[in-house]
Structures are given as C-alpha cells and as structure tokens.
Amino acid sequence: MIFKQLFDADTSTLTYILADAVTREAVIIDPVRGQTKRDLAVLKELGATLKFIVETHVHADHITGAPELKAATNAQFSAGKATGLVCGDVMLDEGDTLTFGGEVLYSFATPGHTDGCTSYRWHDRIFTGDTILIGACGRTDFQQGSSEVLFDSIQKIMAYPDEFIIYPGHDYNDHRVSSVGQEKLTNPYIKGLDKAAFVEKMSNLKLPMPAKIGVAVPANVHCGDAEAAGIDTSKIAHST
C-alpha cells in the first residue's frame, strides 16, 4: 500500500493520496483548488493513475481541486449521497465502497458538521474530514450543522478499536495523526461529555464565519466548478 499525506498551508487542509502498490491505481481525498500541480506531481512520482477524487463533505473553507484533477486524469468524482450534489460520478450510501487495484475504501456517513459528511476507512485508518479533528471537531453553526447529529457521528467513529488511526481534514496546530484511543483520552469535545454537555459546549463557541464560505460552498456544490457556480474566479486566486 502507498500512502501520502499533503498539507495546504493557506487553508490548513490535509489531503491524502492512497494507492495500490501493484496496480498503482489511486484515490485522492479532499484535494484543494490551487494544489493541483502538487497533487499531479505526487501521483506522477508514485507512477499512479488517479481513479477517484473523494470528498468528505461540501467544504466551507476551501474549494475542491476536483475539476482540475478530473480534467488532468479522467478520475471519477465521489462523495456522500447526502451531500445532495448532482454533479458527482459515484455518490455513496452508507457502507458503499470504492475499489482501486486490490484496495478498498469503505465509506460511512458521519453527518453533523454538514448533512453529507462522510468518513472513509482504509485498513485501520479513518479519514474523518471535519467530523473529528485532532483535539477538536467540526463546527455546527452553518450549512446544515447539528450538534446533536455530530455527537452521534463522533461516537460512531469512537466505536472503532482504539488503535485505529485518525486522519482529519484539517489541522491548525502542526499535528498530523491521531488514533481513536488518543482522541478518547485527549479530545475536549469527546472526553467526559455526554450529548447534552457536547451540545451545550458547541452552542457557546461563537466562532467567526470562515473567510471563504461565500465562494467555497457555492463552488463545492458544483463539485468545485466555480465558474458554473457564477463565482468571479479572479477573486479566489490561489497559489498554483
């Protein structure tokens, strides 16, 4: 198995490339617009062919790099069916899988940050998107956010064995990896909180809106096609 973790400093987004070691078929999880050259260079270095572009959810803080990657590789776009996206190629229901070579990515719904939030399991690694961050969790105060629903999704991930590795969609503190056991012990949004206490804690966060939400959400509901979303792309220039 081949595994790469990539970081976009502008949005603190973690992107993952998984590939079968023999066939070199690959999946990319949560690519970022503007990092396409980097992502294609990694794929080329690995000798990999991109088969699926996978989203954990409709992001509010960055635009997906899916259209550029799709144009360059002919990969298929995939996300949870509950995102409501009509532009995806393979829309996933609970337990649906994506195969690449002899490898399988297993999808399961983890709504709460958004309706369509989907986590993915590959061997003993879980890609949690914004459902669980290292020592934190996704916010629930915009899009279809629901603290009650997010609590249940977090518990769904915490039900995996303690050794299972957590790879989140972002990190703002230079962390890169955690585990179910570590989050149980250290995450202040998990440790010692029942649903009522979690909902109460989430209701008191009073966070500012993400800077890019106005362009990111419309673009991402068009699977990253900012132009189709009617966005002035000159205003979302990004280092490429």
Added chain:
Amino acid sequence: MIFKQLFDADTSTLTYILADAVTREAVIIDPVRGQTKRDLAVLKELGATLKFIVETHVHADHITGAPELKAATNAQFSAGKATGLVCGDVMLDEGDTLTFGGEVLYSFATPGHTDGCTSYRWHDRIFTGDTILIGACGRTDFQQGSSEVLFDSIQKIMAYPDEFIIYPGHDYNDHRVSSVGQEKLTNPYIKGLDKAAFVEKMSNLKLPMPAKIGVAVPANVHCGDAEAAGIDTSKIAHST
C-alpha cells in the same frame, strides 16, 4: 495485518502486538512484567501464536515480560545485538529482519538512549522505543547514554517520509501515535535544533533517576529473568 497497542498505566509503557492476518503468527514489542495475562488474552482473542518477543532496548523503568511470555508460548526472544545480552535467541544487526507469517519486521540501530537501542519498521510504522517519544526523546544520563549519538539516531528516523507513523515505547500525556512529519513540526527536541543545541538542551535536563532502575536494568540484562539477576522479586510485585 493485525495491530494492537496496549498501555501499562503503572510505567506508561506502550506495548505492541503485530500479527499476520492469515497465519496469525505474531510479534510482541516491549512487553511489561505483570501484564502477561493481558498479553496472552489479547493473543488468544486474536487466535495468534507468538513467534517473537522483541525488545527495543534494555529498559530502566520496567522489567520485560519476556520470561513469562516465553514460558507460556515458546516464542523466541529478540533484541539488538548491541545490547550485549547473551540470553537472547535472535540478536539483531542493522537491517536484520524478523518474519512472522507473510509479514516482516525490519530492525535498525538507533543508539543514544542506550547502546543497544533498536527501532523497528513494519510497513510505514516505526516503533521507536525510547529514541523518539511523542514531543520528547529518551534521556541520555544513565546506562550508556550519549546525546551526540542519540541526535544521529533521531535524524535517522526523521529521514523516513513524513507520513511514516511513530509508535513510541512510552507516553506520559495520553498520546498514542505521531508521525515523522508531526515530530519534525512539534517535537522541541527536534524542531530547529542542530547537534550542538540538542546536546546542550539534553545536558540541562537534570532529571531524577527512574524509580525502578536498580532492579529493571539488572533483570533486563538477564532478558527479564529477575531471579537469575539475584533480585528479590517480592519487592517488584506488580498487578498481575
């Protein structure tokens, strides 16, 4: 592949069990005396046969559970040749491997905390013993400790790809997993330190001696056979 991470609260020791998913041959890394019942229960639950008991080094803070495990399973005892132990079954030189089923554990020398410190790589997971801890490193002020040598060993591990997962021999802060990239970004004994600065930092730690060093080192140089080391075992009673 099968992977279990176990924690001994008394000594904050992390023990690992690795097994081939088909043959169920297994390796245990750094078992702790007094946790043999737990370890054997995990092996039984996995339907695994213990093939090797592997030590990262001659521990000063706990006695290895090797003798009890060996008696119960007939597994072979293995450690780095530079430990100087004469009681091991398979003593490892740089690059030597241990095979269990279709799996391979690769050993490489990482001296500095002690002469015989050995790290092990399994797929993209590195078991670092006390060479690198999460946000810390092993001390160098007893046994054959050398800050200069440890610095080079840390760099040897940091030369692996950023995605490679770090599983240390201890953690005192409820952490369970890191990666090469995360340690580069966050470990105060790594980030921004050249060899001279590292040696200086290590020389100023002024730590107390480990509570069990007087019994742990003599027992562990006898591969955990406390009685053979002439230790009054009634004084090292441990919850079993």
